[in-house]
Amino acid sequence: MPETTTSAPPAPEREKLTKKAITADHPTWCPGCGDFAVLASFYKVLEKKQLDHEKIVTLAGIGCSSRFPYFVNGHGAHFIHGRAVPLASGISLARPDLHVFLFGGDGDGFSIGGNHLNHGARKNINMTYFIMDNFVYGLTKKQTSPTSPIGFKSKTDPTGAIDQPVNPMKQLISAGATFIARTHATQVKHMMEMIERAFDHQGFSVIECLSECVEFYPDVFDPADPRKGGSFDVIQEKKWDNTPEDELRHDVTDELAAYKLAQLPFPGVFGVFYQNDRPTKNALEKKWIESTREKTGNASDLEILQKTFDRMK
Amino acid sequence: MSETPVQPGNGDSGGAPTGATTATSGDVPQVPDASLPSAEGAARTTTAALQPASPPSAGAARTAPAASQSTSTPASERADLRPENIQDAVIRLAGNSQDGIQTAGAFLARLAGRSDHDVMTYMTIPATISGGPSIFQVRIGSGEVLSAGDEADFLVAFYQHSYQDHIDFLKEGGVLLYDSDNVEPNFDDKRFVYVGVPITGLTIEALGGTAKDKGKNIFVLGLISKIFSLDVDKLKKIISEKFAGKDQSIVNTAMMAFQAGYAYPVGKVLTHQYRFEHLPKTTGRAQITMDGNQALAYGLIAGGVRYGAGYPITPWSSVMEALRRELPKYGGIFVQAEDELASVSLALGFSYSGYLAVTGSAGPGISLKTEAIGWASMAEIPLIICNIQRGGPSTGLPTNVEQSDLHQAIYGGHGDSPRVVLAAASVEDCFYIAIEAARIARKYSTPVFILSDTSLATRIEAFDEPDLSKLMVDPKPDLSPRQTFKPYPVDAITQHIPPGTRILDGKYPLLSGLEHDEMGHPTGSPKLHMVMTAKRRNKLRKLAEEIPVPEIYGRYICATSIHCPTAWKKSSPSSNGSSPWR
Ligand SMILES: Cc1ncc(C[n+]2csc(CCOP(=O)(O)OP(=O)(O)O)c2C)c(N)n1
Ligand code: SF4
Ligand SMILES: [Mg+2]
Numbered sequence: 001m002p003e004t005t006t007s008a009p010p011a012p013e014r015e016k017l018t019k020k021a022i023t024a025d026h027p028t029w030c031p032g033c034g035d036f037a038v039l040a041s042f043y044k045v046l047e048k049k050q051l052d053h054e055k056i057v058t059l060a061g062i063g064c065s066s067r068f069p070y071f072v073n074g075h076g077a078h079f080i081h082g083r084a085v086p087l088a089s090g091i092s093l094a095r096p097d098l099h100v101f102l103f104g105g106d107g108d109g110f111s112i113g114g115n116h117l118n119h120g121a122r123k124n125i126n127m128t129y130f131i132m133d134n135f136v137y138g139l140t141k142k143q144t145s146p147t148s149p150i151g152f153k154s155k156t157d158p159t160g161a162i163d164q165p166v167n168p169m170k171q172l173i174s175a176g177a178t179f180i181a182r183t184h185a186t187q188v189k190h191m192m193e194m195i196e197r198a199f200d201h202q203g204f205s206v207i208e209c210l211s212e213c214v215e216f217y218p219d220v221f222d223p224a225d226p227r228k229g230g231s232f233d234v235i236q237e238k239k240w241d242n243t244p245e246d247e248l249r250h251d252v253t254d255e256l257a258a259y260k261l262a263q264l265p266f267p268g269v270f271g272v273f274y275q276n277d278r279p280t281k282n283a284l285e286k287k288w289i290e291s292t293r294e295k296t297g298n299a300s301d302l303e304i305l306q307k308t309f310d311r312m313k
Numbered sequence: 314m315s316e317t318p319v320q321p322g323n324g325d326s327g328g329a330p331t332g333a334t335t336a337t338s339g340d341v342p343q344v345p346d347a348s349l350p351s352a353e354g355a356a357r358t359t360t361a362a363l364q365p366a367s368p369p370s371a372g373a374a375r376t377a378p379a380a381s382q383s384t385s386t387p388a389s390e391r392a393d394l395r396p397e398n399i400q401d402a403v404i405r406l407a408g409n410s411q412d413g414i415q416t417a418g419a420f421l422a423r424l425a426g427r428s429d430h431d432v433m434t435y436m437t438i439p440a441t442i443s444g445g446p447s448i449f450q451v452r453i454g455s456g457e458v459l460s461a462g463d464e465a466d467f468l469v470a471f472y473q474h475s476y477q478d479h480i481d482f483l484k485e486g487g488v489l490l491y492d493s494d495n496v497e498p499n500f501d502d503k504r505f506v507y508v509g510v511p512i513t514g515l516t517i518e519a520l521g522g523t524a525k526d527k528g529k530n531i532f533v534l535g536l537i538s539k540i541f542s543l544d545v546d547k548l549k550k551i552i553s554e555k556f557a558g559k560d561q562s563i564v565n566t567a568m569m570a571f572q573a574g575y576a577y578p579v580g581k582v583l584t585h586q587y588r589f590e591h592l593p594k595t596t597g598r599a600q601i602t603m604d605g606n607q608a609l610a611y612g613l614i615a616g617g618v619r620y621g622a623g624y625p626i627t628p629w630s631s632v633m634e635a636l637r638r639e640l641p642k643y644g645g646i647f648v649q650a651e652d653e654l655a656s657v658s659l660a661l662g663f664s665y666s667g668y669l670a671v672t673g674s675a676g677p678g679i680s681l682k683t684e685a686i687g688w689a690s691m692a693e694i695p696l697i698i699c700n701i702q703r704g705g706p707s708t709g710l711p712t713n714v715e716q717s718d719l720h721q722a723i724y725g726g727h728g729d730s731p732r733v734v735l736a737a738a739s740v741e742d743c744f745y746i747a748i749e750a751a752r753i754a755r756k757y758s759t760p761v762f763i764l765s766d767t768s769l770a771t772r773i774e775a776f777d778e779p780d781l782s783k784l785m786v787d788p789k790p791d792l793s794p795r796q797t798f799k800p801y802p803v804d805a806i807t808q809h810i811p812p813g814t815r816i817l818d819g820k821y822p823l824l825s826g827l828e829h830d831e832m833g834h835p836t837g838s839p840k841l842h843m844v845m846t847a848k849r850r851n852k853l854r855k856l857a858e859e860i861p862v863p864e865i866y867g868r869y870i871c872a873t874s875i876h877c878p879t880a881w882k883k884s885s886p887s888s889n890g891s892s893p894w895r
Contacts, residue, residue: 012817021819025834054815069823070834075812077665077824079658080688086622086655090662090670091812093646094620098666098812116658119651285646292641302785304642305614309778311554312601313427 017050019043024073034185034211034221035065035132041191042072042101042130045199048192057098059088061113063105064139065132065211082112085120088127093282099199100127107137110146110166121177121204123281128198129206132185133168134213135220142216149266152217168208169262169273173255179205180258180274185212186225187232190270197272203280210267224267235261235271396542396588400455403462404537406530407479408471411444413530416555418449419773420534421543423551425453426602426775428544429594433740434604434773435461438627438712446474451773455590459866461772467540469533470496471512480505488583490536492529508583510536519573520566528570535574542588545575598777605743605769609699610635612747613671615779617786618697619645621671622659624652627711628770629673629701636671653681657698661685664694665824667790667811669754673699673763676718677708683725686760690730690849692824693800693807695754695761697747702766714767722762729846731853733757736764738866741776743769748784757852758807798822799831803844806852 015021022043029035046056056074060066062081069076079087088102109117109131120127136154137143143156147168151160172180179201181194191209198205210221222228238249250271251257258274296304404421406414418434425432431454439445452462468483470476470491476498483489485504493509500507516532531552538545552571556564580586594600603611610632613621619640623633636647645668650656656672663670672682679700689696702718704710722734733753737743743765750761794815800822801807809824816822823833828842836842 024821024823052815053819054813054821057812073819074821075814075823076821077692078826079661080684080826083654083658083685086650086658087662087665089648089655090620090622090659090664091666092662093648093659094663094666094668095811095813115651116655119655285641289641289644289646293644296642301614301643301787302781305611305785306781308611308639309601309781312423312603312607313599313778 014052017047017053019047021053022046022056022073023071025070027071028067029064030215032212032214033064033138034134034209034213035068037185037188038065038103038130038132038191038209038211039068039071041188041195045192045195048196049199051099055098056101057091058101058103059084059091060103061105061108062139063108063137064213065103065105065134066108066139068103082108082114083116084108085113085116085127085129088129089120089123089125089281092125092127093285096126096282096286101199102127102129104129104131105138105145106131106133106135106147106166106168107145110168110171114146114166114171117171117206118175121172121175121206124176124178124203124278126203126280126282127205128195128201129204130195130198131168131206131208132211133208134211134217135165136213136217138213138216154216167262169268170259172206172208173258173262173274176204176278177206177274178203178276178278178280179272181205181207181272182209182268182270183207184210184221184224184232184270186221186227187270190232190234194272201275202283203276203278221267224270230267233267233269235269235273237272396586398590399587400590401452401458402454402467402541402587402589403450403452403465404467404469405448405450405465405479405482406469406471406533407446407448407475408469408529409444410439410447412471413527414447414449414471417530417534418451420548420551420555421451421453421537422773422775423602424543424548425451426600427547427551428589429591429600430455430589430775431458432602432773432775433458433461434771435768436771438767438771440712446472446478448475448479453589455592458774461768467537469537470498471529472496488540488585490533490540490583506583506585508579510577510579510582512536515573515577516570519569528566531567531570532574535571536577536579537574538571539575539577539579540583540586542586594777596777598780600775601778602773602775603740604631604771604773605737605740605765606631606701606771607635608740608743609737609747609763609765609770610639612744613697613751614639614643615744615781615784615786616748616751617788618669618671618747618751619643619788620647620660620663620668621645621673622648622650622656622663623673624650624656624678626675626678628703628767629675629678629699631770632673632699632701653678654685657682657685657696660696661689661694664689664696665809665812667792667813668788669695669697669751671697671699673697673701675701675703675711676705676721679718679721679725686732687726687728687730688826689760690726690732691728691826691828693758693849694809694824695758697750697754697761697763699763699765701770702764712767716764716766718764722764729850731759731850733759733761733853733856734764735761737769738864739776740769740772740774744776744779748786751786753856756806757856758809759852800824800833801829801831801845801848803831803848806855 058069058072058074058076060068061079061084069078084102084104088100092100133147135147136145142154144154144161146166148161149165153160179198183191183194194207198207212221223230224232226232236249238246238251252272252275261269261273406418408414422432422434433452435450437447439447450461452458464482464484466484467488468479472495476496483505488506490508491498492512494511494513498507512529512532513526516526516529520528538548552567553564621636640647648659650659653674660670660672700718702716704713704715705717735746735750737746746763750763754761790811792814794817797818798810798816800809825833827835830836
């Protein structure tokens with residue numbers, strides 16, 4: 001990467017990164033919206049990780065959930081509907097020093113941005129992508145979303161949705177994402193664990209979080225909320241301890257096993273479905289830059305261009 | 314890395330002779346029967362198409378070639394065989410793209426560049442994938458060359474279809490050099506000078522069996538060198554540079570083909586030979602020879618652009634290919650994205666992170682980028698968007714030239730979304746305009762369009778070597794901490810700070826596509842919307858005060874003139890009748 005200049009007035013000592021420091025506008029979400037819990041968990045993870053404040057970058061497309069960056073005091077951008085993955089890719093590739101967090105909804109991620117999701121995953125671009133899946137279009141007020149189940153009555157399907165929904169886990173596995181997890185906005189501890197693990201992973205990390213839209217699709221996630229009589233089934237990951245119990249546990253590097261978990265009927269299971277250490281595009285591009293620079297004898301920009309022009313005389 | 318355009322689908326080897334050869338070097342082809350029409354037929358030529366430096370003595374220079382052959386004076390001593398000084402010639406090579414006519418034409422262009430001549434080329438891209446009929450036209454001039462020429466002075470026809478399709482583009486009195494193995498001209502048409510040479514046969518003969526007729530292009534280059542008294546040593550050097558790094562046998566084969574063409578006694582069938590007048594350049598700088606897309610790519614690099622993203626489309630692809638290859642040398646990255654929506658978004662991500670970035674396309678892809686370019690206007694992000702125009706609307710005429718996207722560039726966004734639109738006037742201008750675009754994008758934190766087109770993208774021109782030491786921009790972003798920061802101050806031009814910059818008062822900026830306040834936070838206030846709309850427009854007013862009045866080429870005819878806050882710099886010389894299309 002071209003170097004960055006960091007000269008200039010000496011900065012004072014850092015204070016501890018507190019929730020207060022990273023809190024911005026009060027969220028415009030409806031009271032009771034699942035997204036509040038996501039925001040609270042995110043603050044907590046940031047506090048726990050004590051990242052450098054200026055290196056936190058939050059990005060989003062368009063939707064209720066995509067308002068997220070306005071509620072985090074940090075560098076960030078509120079982009080256009082569905083295109084936040086490539087925006088984040090540019091930032092991630094040019095600036096490996098930054099922590100790139102991306103937030104969005106099911107429509108933003110699986111419908112209008114579906115192809116970007118696939119290619120971000122395939123290229124394994126380093127970022128942490130949190131999808132708040134409410135099975136509906138919230139911001140535009142109750143249209144069918146790509147994850148709406150068949151039969152869901154929306155303004156665009158008054159007699160019930162008829163199209164087969166996307167299975168987010170299956171799509172992400174086949175697209176090649178290298179960290180894929182599923183969580184639930186009412187399960188804050190689990191959610192935080194998933195955010196932390198996704199953050200620690202080098203590569204394209206995606207968390208699908210069931211996050212209820214109390215306004216347009218209330219109660220849909222109760223079957224996975226123990227407090228509402230449901231059951232929150234967490235994936236038991238292999239401990240590699242050679243015990244008979246371990247035989248039954250899930251190997252997160254096993255793509256086919258992950259795919260089988262993704263087949264389970266709603267509400268399914270939660271936790272890390274898949275994780276793999278495939279090299280990131282960030283690393284591969286860096287390697288290519290280094291070998292190319294070496295071939296030029298690490299010449300200056302001026303020398304390289306001059307040499308090219310000399311050949312064109 | 315190829316510096317000269319190579320025909321599609323034929324790899325880097327261009328039309329170079331590739332096959333091994335068994336012929337011994339120095340083989341001179343046999344003198345064939347002159348495939349010339351009857352003396353009467355050719356003698357009727359009236360006006361020489363090639364522009365003489367000074368009016369030739371009456372008749373002499375225009376005598377029909379065959380007619381003068383009846384004399385027995387040795388050729389070298391005959392006044393009519395001495396090269397005639399010319400200042401300008403349009404040479405059109407018409408064949409199939411797989412014959413390497415682009416390569417041969419590019420050699421001529423580079424030679425012109427190295428010989429202080431001005432040059433402009435024009436080529437067509439065959440519509441079929443595997444090659445097919447195409448032309449490469451080279452105009453060489455001792456003075457300034459402002460167009461590639463509508464009509465040719467000298468036409469080389471490799472095939473019957475080349476002859477049929479292009480004979481009407483030959484000026485009256487012009488020379489048709491044709492491959493007599495493949496072409497049967499209509500000698501009843503008395504407007505032209507006919508010079509038949511069995512190009513295919515002689516190339517095969519010179520190179521031996523396996524090369525087949527590969528190398529015809531270089532053979533013809535030899536012929537042309539003789540006819541136009543070109544500097545053979547320089548040309549041979551250019552040829553060997555092109556094939557440097559390849560198998561030595563390729564260079565040898567090329568030299569053999571060239572030698573065979575050059576040694577062919579063309580004087581027996583064309584009494585005329587020409588020589589470009591040498592008017593030494595006064596600038597004292599060497600000339601660089603390249604096409605418009607190369608100039609654009611290198612201009613971007615000189616202007617400090619180190620990141621970009623794109624999706625392939627003719628005729629933009631060669632810019633992105635060059636950047637993908639070149640940028641890593643400078644520590645940068647060019648990403649081939651999944652589509653144009655992603656590529657403009659990636660470029661915005663690069664720009665946001667502190668490295669002004671480029672994206673580009675032709676019409677169809679620019680249409681797809683439109684929404685994100687509007688975001689760049691609203692969020693005030695510097696960005697360069699290249700539109701290498703082609704025929705539209707829709708998929709239109711993918712390989713043909715048209716300049717029909719001006720309105721899209723200026724107005725192609727919803728709402729008031731000011732942007733700057735620049736148009737390159739020449740290949741040289743492609744280089745400088747890229748540097749200018751980068752400067753404007755940074756200074757005014759705005760999207761900047763660069764308009765080019767198929768013709769400019771593919772044509773080769775020679776221009777004075779830029780003084781890179783004065784031009785190179787160092788793109789390091791400034792991450793020094795700030796006490797406090799407002800991304801959208803109402804009373805100043807926005808200058809974003811890249812993420813990673815510490816802000817000591819702890820209030821971090823947000824970049825927003827929603828209408829926003831000075832900190833980037835959303836507002837629905839009509840009053841603030843007016844203030845912010847004016848803020849975004851006013852910076853382009855500032856720019857308008859700073860940029861020079863456009864130079865106007867040709868006649869002052871325009872149906873519509875556009876006056877708006879959008880800066881419209883330089884118009885292409887399209888109204889002076891120089892379009893290669895009729
Ligand atoms: C190009 C474009 N098309 C459509 C819209 C309108 N739009 C805004 S948000 C949205 C859907 C949001 O749904 P989702 O991503 O699930 O987010 P949620 O509001 O449910 O959190 C739509 C269709 C838009 N802003 N831009
Ligand atoms: S509409 Fe639904 S998703 Fe949007 S804020 Fe309200 S509850 Fe949340
Ligand atoms: Mg939704």
